[in-house]
Amino acid sequence: MADGVRSPLVRWLREVWEIRLYRYLALLVTAAVLTGLVFAVRAVTDEDRSCAPGVARPVGSDECVGVATGAYDFGHAQLQSAVRAIDRENDRLKAGGYVTVALMLPYTASTPSTLSDIQHEVQGAYLAQWQANHTSNGQAPAIRLVLANPGATSDHWETMVDQLERMAKGADRLRAVAGVGQSTDNNKKAVAELTRRGIPVVGASITADDLANGQNGKDPFPGLARVSPTNTDEARALASFAKVDADRALLVYDKPGDPYTRTLQTSFAALLKGSPYEPQPFTPPADRTQEGTTANTFRQITHLVCDTSAETDTILFAGRHTQLRQFVNALGTRGCQNRKFTVLTGDEGSYLSGDKKLDRTALTHNLSVRYTSLAHPDAWVNAPVTLPGGSAADAKVLTDLLARSAREPVGPIGDIALEDGQLIIGFDAMTLAVHGIREATPDGATVPPLADVGLQWPQVKGSLRVSGASGWICLDVHGNPYDKAVPIVELHADGGSRFVRIAWPEGKPPAKECLPPS
Incomplete structure (x- = not known):
């Protein structure tokens, strides 16, 4: 009887306990699922999108953009040798004794012709860096070179510009951006924003008139210099x-x-x-x-x-x-x-x-x-010694470096090609950047004020001209080259191209003083 009385109570208590147990278990399972979802979301949102130091893939893009500060070739084997040479040169620099120059090019491009141009311009910029650090009688500051990528079509130029600005204000001591690439709308925006933020730019192969100062008397890109003539x-x-x-x-x-x-x-x-x-x-x-x-x-x-x-x-x-x-x-x-x-x-x-x-x-x-052409290896080979505007001796500075670039200490830097002019013009752009940086460096100092570098361009003329491998670089007050040598080149049916003659925007070479008229 007693057991019969207790049985309903026991059953009731057991049912209540089981119901509560199931609820607790359900809550625990729900909490576990939610916790798993949270960690899954975090795993997605916190996905490591880095490619290399200074370079990452923006959300929604597979391109590695930003400023590479190490030996990163952006996935292109043809850039490896030159990138490693730059990294070796950067590693030997002493802390506090150098400034940084960024070479801006579309490193994630995929077309063979564009990649070839990039390879050659990187090689030229590196050779100018090596020359500046090893053959200038110890002039200060030393030059560190990094590669800045805005994307294949420069769609991510804003990300790159923000990063370059931080480098200009920080320990990297960025003092100029060289290169730029083609005269496109995105590159025009990038140059406008860089110069608006006070970062000097040296264009290598940009030739568009509206990506230059001095048009209609206006200077929309303060601090921009170019080594190539306008269109x-x-x-x-x-x-x-x-x-x-x-x-x-x-x-x-x-x-x-x-x-x-x-x-x-x-x-x-x-x-x-x-x-x-x-x-x-x-x-x-x-x-x-x-x-x-x-x-x-x-x-x-x-x-x-x-x-x-x-x-x-x-x-x-x-x-x-x-x-x-x-x-x-x-x-x-x-x-x-x-x-x-x-x-x-x-x-x-x-x-x-x-x-x-x-x-x-x-x-x-x-x-x-x-x-x-912006430059050609045969342009100055047989030029008269008395011809103003450039010389075989100036061009030989680069060819001598190239002769040493197959092995250490200068190289190796990869396969060399000069016919497209990009290595030569890349060398000259970097040389001009170094010139501006060192002219802006006060006596006794090792680092020039950022604002002073771009102020040097109007003085690059006369005896202060840059005697480039592509010809004399004499800048007007707007930072544009005056009466720059223009090689005329003809495509060959047998392959490659043939240098025809040097032509001049003014119809004749500049005077030996190389002073632009008013």
Whole structure:
């Protein structure tokens, strides 16, 4: 009886206990699941996106962008030797005795021609660093070189600029940015922001007129210097060499264009005032390294070229190198093979010297392609000793370094190629940056004030000019080179290119004083 009385109570207590136990277990399981979710979210949001010291992948991107402060080659084996040489040189510098220069280029680019240019410009910048640190009689400060990547198309320029500003204010003592890359809208924004923040910039291969100071009397990029002529100066040099006749010439141009192509178009259009032919536009992809469908347009334009009068023999091309290659290939199959044509274009033509997609048989069909190069290894080889504007002796400074670059202590720096001019112009840009830094360094000091470096550019003239391997660098008060030597180069059907002649924006070399007129 007693057991029967207790059984319902016992069962009730047991049920209550089990219900509570299940609830506690459910709460524990829920808490565990939530905790797991929290850690999973943290694992995703706190994912290590670093690539190397100073370089990381922004959220939503697989590109490694930022400023590499170690031996990082951005995944490109062809950069390894030069990057390691830079790292060795940086490692030997004594703390407190150096300043930093960043070489800004699109290191995560993927097109072979662009990567080739990057490799050569890095090699040139390194050789200038080595020369500055080892052959300048101990001048201070020593130079540390780092690689700044805004992305393949400079989409991440803001991330890079923020990092460079921190380096300028901190222990890195960044005092200049060299290189820049192509004259694109993103690079224009990057240069504008760098100079707005007081960081001097030395452009190597930028040539767009609207990525320069002094246009319409304004200086939108305070502290910017350049070693390459503007598109206008290149066009003037090309015109003085080729004796362009507007009645016998046609303009083909990129629409809507970018800073390089737009200003080249404007410069070429000025040469063709009075031409009987309407300029012919083409519209490439936004990323002008891509093929797109532009080849179809060029096939149509070749028909119009053949429709011109028999006297027409010159085509001025305002476009990037991928589209130039497509256009040349199209001209190789044009209907009027019996007529001779010369294509004249800007320095983007240098990319074609090593472009494997170029149909070189086109150059055997009464077609020649000539372009303004930023530099060429043969430009000063046979130049008269008395010719102002540059010299074989100045160019030999670089070639002597190159002869030593295959092994330590200078090298190795990888395979060398000079025809595209990028190694030479990279060397000169870095040399100008070093010049500005050391001229701004007060006596007895080892580090110049950041604000003083960019103030040196207007004085780079006369006896204070930089005698570059590409020619004299005499800057006007806006930081632009005055009457800079412009090599005219012709593509060869057998491969590579051939130096034709030096041309000058002013129609003749500068005076030996190299002082720009007012």
